[in-house]
Structure formats: C-alpha cells, structure tokens
Amino acid sequence: KQEVTQIPAALSVPEGENLVLNCSFTDSAIYNLQWFRQDPGKGLTSLLLIQSSQREQTSGRLNASLDKSSGRSTLYIAASQPGDSATYLCEGGGGTSYGKLTFGQGTILTVHP
C-alpha cells in the first residue's frame, strides 16, 4: 500500500525567498507523481505531473523533481509571492488499475509580504 508523507507540515517565509517542499513515498513502482495546489475551502489544481520515466518537470517558477530509487520528490518554488500561499499536496499514483490517487497530508505555505 502506497503511503505518502510531506515535510514540513507548515512553512512561513517572507516574499522573495526560494523554498523547497518535500515528499516521500513508500512504493517506488509509481505510475506518476503529481503536485497539486489547494486554496482554502477549494478543490485541487494540478501544478506539475512527473511521469515515472522522467526526473523533473518545470512550469514557470515551479520545478518538481522525482527520485524513484529513494522514494522522494521535491517541489521548488522560486522567488515566492504572497499569491503562492496555499496548501501543496503531493500525490504518488501507485500501480493500481484505476488511477486511485494517494495523497500526502499537505504542506501549508504562507508567504508574507
């Protein structure tokens, strides 16, 4: 059974800082790894999806890496902005047949001006 853990649980940084969110997973036979953003009381928005054959993905100020052998992924946010404040969820899709997503508990990010 896939288990996903995210560290830290919460992070508060001043605007402009570069930061790293960490995700670890137990089942290295993942199909994909995704990072999502969730604003308070809202649904999830996919930020980056790394396929199992890939090592990283980039979108704007976001870069996500995947190391299957160590069971780890990181999300790097460059030049953080107050609008980046949200909960960031890591998802490690294990080798199930129907796309059941397994999420970490999330990292609550606060970027203050």
Next chain:
Amino acid sequence: DTGVSQDPRHKITKRGQNVTFRCDPISEHNRLYWYRQTLGQGPEFLTYFQNEAQLEKSRLLSDRFSAERPKGSFSTLEIQRTEQGDSAMYLCASSPSGSRYEQYFGPGTRLTVT
C-alpha cells in the same frame, strides 16, 4: 464553464439525517472519482466509476455510503444516517480516456454534521 461542478457547495445537517451530493464531470470524461478530505489531511480515495460501472470502492466507504452514476454522466454520493465523523470535504474528479491519472477536480462539497 466546462470544469467539474459539484452541488451543493456546503451542507449542514443534523446527525442521523441522509444527505446526497451531486457531481457533474467534464462532459467527455468517462472516468469519475470521489474522494473525502478531512481537516489537515490530504484527500482519500472513496470510489471510482468508468462510465456507469462502479469499479472500485475503498474500505472507507461503509454501508451507509452509496454512489451511483446511472447514465455514465453525473454521479451522486449519498450518506445515510450521517454521523459527526462524516464531516469533511467531499471532492469529485474526472479524467479523460487513456489518461486515468490526469484528474480534474471539482470545488468540493463541505459537509458539516451537527
């Protein structure tokens, strides 16, 4: 708007009452998923449909929970005899054929059981 929609967005009910939520997926998506998210936790998988067939159910889905997708379009999730522990955000997601991991999430239904 062509995204996933959920109704209602918020529901407050008394313990013991039945509630029903609706999810309308993106129209061309044949896969539909339900997740439950409690405060401070990530979403947990509940059940999955491919067209009208319910193909997988989590052990989290007790016999008080039932989900349907009668015509392969919208889906309903019903909770009977609600308990305070059912208070959570219920999220629906859909995905297109051939890309079961590219799931698009709706805004969720926040259930509060008093």
